[in-house]
Amino acid sequence: MGNSLQSNPPTAQLHISVHATDWLWTVFAIMLVSTFYAIFRSMTQSRGQRAFHHIAVVILTTASIAYFSMASDLGQTAIRTEFSRNNPPGVTRNIFYVRYIQWFINAPLIVLMLLLATGLPLSEIFVTIFMTLVVVVTGLVGALTASSYKWGYWTMGVFALLYVFFSLLWSGTRSSFHANRQGYVTGTAYIAFLWLLYPLVWALCEGGNVIGPTGEMVWYGLLDLLSGPVFLFVCLAGLRNVEYGSLGLQSGKTSDYAGSGLAAGAGAGAAASTNSANRGVVHEGTEAHAGPSGIAVADREKGPAVPSAA
Incomplete structure (x- = not known):
């Protein structure tokens, strides 16, 4: 493409x-090839097993x-340096704001990939993602x-990052797990170590x-890779053999499981959820079946059912 600085x-x-x-062109090429490979990998998975591949x-x-953009010397502006x-005093330096747009999208998604494997409630996941954006x-x-x-x-950002680390390394590791706990711990420790270097850079x-702009690109490029x-x-x-249903990520659409051998199970689960919502809620420890009128009828030996409100 010629010299980007001339264009x-x-x-x-x-x-x-x-x-x-x-x-930067080298990093772009690696990212682009990785994108095509991730798309290919997602297409080899059944429709109900693609959530993490799509995030990637x-x-x-x-x-x-x-x-x-950065390799093309675009997405940047001149800012006067403090030091x-x-x-000469008042010298200006290129600041690539397009890098921060990238992180604004990608960093929360990386956090989401990690926390979806935990038993943390959605409210805690939401706050952790918010702090990542901060x-x-x-x-x-x-x-x-x-x-x-x-x-x-910078100081406020560091404190927000410490909150993210606390959520990933403390709250997340102490929640319930249906997937590989050791894999989660290893992955979060790896990301925490890399993300700790970003404020230093x-x-x-x-x-x-x-460090000058050229050295800046080298450091950030390595960390981003x-x-x-x-x-x-x-x-x-690591998620290759993990059933998404164990993570609570099953889709309610039976078409998502077509050809995967899970369609019947997914459809039954969706139907059961719908019937439960429409016909009533049964107390724990009871067994219920649908009567002729469609209202839940309890097994007499197990206890009464609670009919739904009309």
């Missing part, structure tokens, strides 16, 4: 080099677009802030201007 000239005095664009497709597609280091937004706002107030955003790059394709494909391999 899209940098807007700041401190900007990425030609070697940085070569590295979304993550890798987003990363591919982001790295195409000029060996440069980490990304505060990082972006801090990077776009020229004054020392950027460190206030931010402090040395966008924050403190210690390790927490992107590497993590996702290892995660999918």
